[in-house]
Amino acid sequence: MGTTESLIIAPQWIGDAVMTEPLLRRLRARGERLTVGALPWVAPVYRAMPQVAEVIEFPFAHGGLQFKARRGLAKQLDKRFDIAYVCPNSLKSALLPFLAGIPKRVGYLGEARVGLLTHRLKNPPKAKRPPMVAFYSALSGETDVATDRPQLHLDASAIEQALAAMGLQRDAYYVFAPGAEFGPAKRWPASHFADLARRLDLPVVLLGSAKEYALCEEIAAPVNAEQPGKCLNFAGKTSLAHAFSAIAATKTIVSNDSGLMHVAAAFGVRQVAIFGSSSPLHTPPLNDGATVLWLKNEPTYQPPLDCAPCFERECPLGHTRCLVDINPIQVLEKI
Structure with missing residues (x-):
């Protein structure tokens, strides 16, 4: 046959x-x-x-x-x-x-x-x-599929070529992926990302689609005004293949529940994944190097988030506190 x-x-x-x-x-x-x-x-x-x-x-x-x-x-x-x-x-x-x-x-x-x-x-x-x-x-058609973990692979030479084209060096930067195609109820506030960037000891590479360039610039502009060159906004300016290389070689990535979160998990890099309206029980980053922040699972957070996960594009209650109340310091501690 x-x-x-x-x-x-x-x-x-x-x-x-x-x-x-x-x-x-x-x-x-x-x-x-x-x-x-x-x-x-x-x-x-x-x-x-x-x-x-x-x-x-x-x-x-x-x-x-x-x-x-x-x-x-x-x-x-x-x-x-x-x-x-x-x-x-x-x-x-x-x-x-x-x-x-x-x-x-x-x-x-x-x-x-x-x-x-x-x-x-x-x-x-x-x-x-x-x-x-x-x-x-x-x-x-097979059984016992619950333990599978996605894996992605890139040739080392392809990664190095992409890093050279982007002016980056392996493990010498952080990646932020602040977008989420589904909607704003999955996005940690831009001001929080900016606050976190100010506190980090290495440059920050911002990745996303062309539609997310303005969002990334909202993070990069105020930080660069204080610390010139600290944030590099590549949203919509680089191919997805180059973005993958940047993720594969980063020190740590911070993202929302998004496609790039799953890409990072499949490359096995250190990551902090921030969840709001969605659930890490359904679409977690399957990666031993991942830390998930979700206030729904935080017993000390009051009042409890009875509304989460709502899986809505925009917060039905108008406050999005599931994301707003995750402090940049909390994320920094996980990094």
Whole structure:
């Protein structure tokens, strides 16, 4: 028998993409050759997974079925794959493997896609959903998936080249990732990040998307006015691949519950992860070098955060004290 050719339809968020790594490791270990189909902003995650043989960047945008584009790509992939693993729960993500005639199509039930999948897993309600790593790993059909930890790898030479391009030296800076794509209820205040930067003994590298440049500048500008050159704002100014290298070589990273938090965990670097509206019980940084700050779990914090986790984009009560009341000194002590 020949090698099983497998297509993995990747999630559209960086953090979720990282959390699929244990699934791919399981599939590769049993002899499957892995090709990942991913949106361009997620593709670099899969290039940091040695078990992935090929990454196909999908020419799709956010939103809309984009049936014509999917049908055109399906024709190019026709008869190429034996199995497809569909990680997202959307109908459109299951459409491509169906149109490409892939005989075995594995995914969770959802969005009226029963006919698009040949092997369907029951989709637990969000309140009872297991941690996301186990959720994705279950697509392998194997049991005992709860202990898997994501791992990313970069060649040492690639890291050094990226650091040189960014003017950085290994272990000689901290990284802040102050953004969170989901919304402000997951973001520690910019003023707190700035206060923390002032207290650190090394330069601070700020990472994020172009949309987060202004947020990072809100941190960098007042600090640099007092300590010139202390903060380097790379948000939107460097590739995701270079950002990965900066994270892999940092002394410590401080972040919200975000995609870059999961990237840091998968590289095994020291990190402090700040949680507010979301829960580290559901999407923790799976890393022995991680410290999680979540006031919901702090018995001395009063009054108790009965509202957390709310999983809302913006604080329904208008105070976001789950984040505001985490003091920069607390974070400094963890660093």
